[in-house]
Structures are given as C-alpha cells and as structure tokens.
C-alpha cells in the first residue's frame with residue numbers, strides 16, 4: 267500500500283463553503299498543499315487579501331456565494347455546480363449568524379433570531395449537502411471515493427459549560443446547541459443513506475480554537491482562557507491547523523471506510 271499516494275488530493279475537486287474563515291482558510295490551504303483543486307465559496311472577502319489575485323496565485327479559486335439566502339440557495343448552488351462541476355470533496359466551514367448572535371442566550375433570545383439563524387445555518391448546511399450528495403450520485407465514476415465533511419462543535423454533543431463564561435462578556439447560546447446537535451445527527455442520517463453510493467459523510471467536532479469569538483472582533487479573553495484551561499486535559503486551546511489536519515484525513519483516501527463519524531478535536535474536553 268502506498269500511503270503517500272493515498273493521502274494525496276491530486277485531481278480531487280474540493281468545494282469549501284466558508285473557506286475564508288478561521289478554520290476554513292487553514293483547511294483550504296492545507297488541502298491545497300496536498301494537491302487539491304480548491305474552490306472556496308464564501309460571501310465575504312477579508313481586506314487582508316486585498317484582491318482575488320492572492321487566491322489565484324496560490325491556486326485557490328474564489329466563488330462568491332451566500333449560503334444564508336435561502337430563496338435562491340438551490341438555484342445559486344446548482345449554477346455553481348454546473349459551472350465548476352461536481353466536487354469529490356465538499357466541506358462546509360461556514361458560520362452564518364445574525365447581527366444579534368450574541369443575544370441568543372435563554373434570557374435574551376428573540377424567536378425571530380432563532381428562526382433566522384436556524385435557516386441560514388442548519389437548513390442551508392443540510393440542504394446544500396443533500397444537493398451535493400445527489401450530484402455526486404449522478405456524476406461519480408465507479409468506486410471513486412467521495413467525502414462530505416461538516417463542521418460541528420463539542421456543543422453539539424454536550425450542554426455548554428457555564429463556568430467558562432464566568433466574569434466574561436460571553437454567554438451560553440441556545441441556538442448554537444440546536445444547530446450543532448442537529449447537524450451532528452444529520453451526519454449519521456446522510457452517512458446511512460449515501461453509504462451505498464460510496465459517499466462518506468463525517469463531521470469534525472472542534473473544541474475551543476484560539477481566535478476571534480463568534481460575533482466579536484476580539485479573541486477569547488484571558489479570563490475565559492483561564493477558566494477553560496482549568497478543565498482541558500491538554501491545558502491548551504486548539505489551533506485551526508488541528509482542525510485542518512483532521513480535514514485532510516477525512517478528505518483523503520486514507521479514511522475510505524470511515525463514515526458517519528464524529529471526529530473530536532478538543533484536547534480531551536469531552537472525555538471528562
């Protein structure tokens with residue numbers, strides 16, 4: 267068995283929704299290094315890249331795509347599929363959220379916000395994955411490995427630990443648990459159905475990753491980090507590259523018999 271050949275992503279077309287975010291960008295770069303033909307589908311183009319030449323220069327194709335626009339979601343995504351072809355690997359790293367995302371705690375949440383976030387996140391992710399899986403069924407060559415990868419969270423497996431937010435501005439988020447719990451079991455449901463077509467469906471489950479807090483421009487505060495470290499067996503936050511490494515594993519043919527799995531990347535948080 268030639269394992270170097272197996273881990274290579276040469277000739278693999280890879281779509282990464284939200285491929286410009288904290289986890290998505292590192293994942294895009296990692297999969298590109300292994301030879302993948304990368305298409306980043308995102309609705310935001312951070313100023314740091316100045317222009318799309320950055321991606322062209324690095325072999326990454328950028329496609330403007332808004333996954334929160336449910337009215338045109340199917341039409342827009344199918345147009346992209348017909349323009350660029352069906353991917354071998356489909357990863358959703360997007361994190362659409364409403365402006366009042368930080369007010370999704372039990373005490374502050376409004377019904378309209380719950381609905382909006384579930385639509386733009388859980389519904390868009392599951393619907394896009396279904397469309398891409400059907401396209402994979404239609405276009406895949408015999409015995410070729412196809413992989414769909416979701417990005418969940420430890421809070422799709424557990425309730426949020428309120429002690430982490432003590433003396434910080436962060437709060438528990440009711441909507442997040444619904445979205446993450448939903449997508450985690452949807453992974454199993456899709457894996458169960460599409461296994462017969464050699465389409466694997468798995469979910470990466472990160473714990474706390476060092477970087478900006480969702481909905482805030484700032485990183486995790488020192489207080490949060492100290493609260494977190496007290497309870498994390500490895501006594502450190504994760505890095506985007508820790509998630510990207512697991513994405514390499516699930517994308518490549520090294521993992522061809524793995525489907526319906528939750529790959530937990532949390533420094534041991536969920537084991538205690």
Ligand SMILES: NC(=O)c1ccc[n+]([C@@H]2O[C@H](COP(=O)([O-])OP(=O)(O)OC[C@H]3O[C@@H](n4cnc5c(N)ncnc54)[C@H](O)[C@@H]3O)[C@@H](O)[C@H]2O)c1
Pocket residue numbers: 283284285286287288289290307308309310331332333334335359360361362363417418419420471472473474475476477480
């Ligand atoms: N960062 C963490 O600590 C952490 C921990 C656990 C799980 N996660 C999960 O990882 C995933 C990625 O998180 P992140 O921290 O990289 O988020 P991020 O906010 O850094 O990146 C999200 C990406 O999604 C894109 N996006 C947002 N709305 C979009 C839309 N409507 N259409 C298309 N693209 C859109 C953004 O432009 C951005 O590129 C999320 O599912 C998140 O829940 C993150």
